[in-house]
Structure formats: C-alpha cells, structure tokens
Amino acid sequence: MEAAERSIPNDDVALVALARQGDSPAFSQLVTRYDRKIYRLARHITNSDEDAEDVLQETFLKAFEHLDGFQGNSKFYTWLVRIAVNESLMKLRKRKSGRTVSLDEPAENGDEPIVREIAVWDGSPEQQYSSEELRSILDKAIANLKPAFRTVFLLRDVEELSTEETAAALEISVPAVKSRLLRARLELRERLTRIFKKKGDDVFAYL
C-alpha cells in the first residue's frame, strides 16, 4: 500500500481522537503544543527545575496512559493542567515530609487582604526592564506566595482558566478560588509595586 501523505490536524479534539487510535505523531503534536506551558506551571508550583522535569514527564506519560479515560467534556489542556497540578503538589508534599502541603492549607482564615503599598508604577515594566530581568522579578514574586495562593493565581491569571475550571482542577469551591485569587493578586501587586513604583511616590501623595 502506498504510504499516503497526510497532514496532522490542528485542533486538539481531532488530535486526541487520532492519538486514542494509537497515532503516535498525533500525540507527539499534543506534547509539543503544551510542553512549555506544563513545564512553566510545574516550575512555578514546585519552585524546582528538577521536580518540574519529573512533573512534565509524568504528566504526559499519564495523559498517554489514560487517554481512553479522557471524557472530552473538558478541554484537553485543562485535563493536562489537572494532572500536572496533582503531580506538582505530590512533589511538594514529598519534599516537605511531615508537613502537609495541601491546597486546603491556608484556609479562608478571615484575614483581610493586605494593601500597604499605594503608589503608581513608573511607566511600563516591559520598557523599564529587560525581559530576562522582568522574568526573574515575576518568578521571585510568585515563588514567595503560599502554594495554595500561587496555584490559583497561575491557573486563573497565567494559564487563563475560568474560575470554574480552576475550581474543578484543584477540587476546591468557586468561592475558595475567588478569595485565594484576590489574596494572590493583592500580594503580588504589593511586591511588584515595591519594585516598580515611582521613586518618592507613596501614599502621602494621594492624601
């Protein structure tokens, strides 16, 4: 039989359907499409290059293994994110043996969100810093958040999942996603404002 030239489809649904039938190039295409994002997510949650690589491999190996179990009622990427988050949290728990690291950990403890730094930013950070410097600043700020807060922020504001998708991926309630997101956004805003604010600009300027 003549080897027919075929093009690999572009959308996830068609690629997943082919991959389920054992089509290796289709699965490889899905890997190439999402490996950067999954690696970034894993690095941010685990704060470790080594753990992130393990999570990356485990995520795609598990996805391949359980492709038949993928219901298709969520997006393939959301499903991958869910696997990656679980694998990342397992890494955190192993590292901090004896201390449970859970997405339920910080709880909605009634603490008011913190707002101390009230100052406008000095122009646009993208113009003030090289992309390498900026990446380092942003990575450090995220790394300082508690896992439960940074995970919600990453899913909602970096991966741009909806509130409901984030709640489903993390197996927490929609109100919990919302309150953690507010805390995460305000904490990051606080840290970034300390770096990006105009010199000499502070709250007194506005009173």
Place this chain on the structure above:
Amino acid sequence: MTFLLTCKDFLHELNDYLDGACDPELRGKLEKHINECPNCWVICDTSNKTIQVYRGMDPQPIPQEIHDRLMSAIQKKMAHKCGGQAT
C-alpha cells in the same frame, strides 16, 4: 437610603471588577468610587497591571535536553504499548 461604597467594599469586589464579571449597577458604583478615591484608583490600576504583566510573559522554550528526555520517555511508552498489542 443610598448605599455608599467604602474602600473595604471596593476591595472585596476588585476581582470581579477586574475580570469584568460584575453587573452594570455594581460596576457603576465601583467606577464612581474609583473616580473619587485616588488610593482605590491606584490599587485597581496596579492590580490590573500586575495581571497584565504576568499574562504578557510567554513560556520560555524548554531546554533541548529536557525536551529530548521527555520525547524519549514518551516514545518508550508508545513502543511498549504498541509492542504489547502486536505480539
């Protein structure tokens, strides 16, 4: 009785405001508050910029050796699965 929005109220609604998820009536009240309260305007502006600066960061390419190890682990798994079916 008119409902006056405090800074604390504003902060609690900030997420929905930034996400464009509040109803027009509440949105109107929040906008009125920002226009009258410079501190809340700054908090809102810098929160929005915080989100945008993170969204603007594209994921970096994965180091080649990490990509190679990933593909090799997947190929092995695929070969194992196909091998299992063929024999």
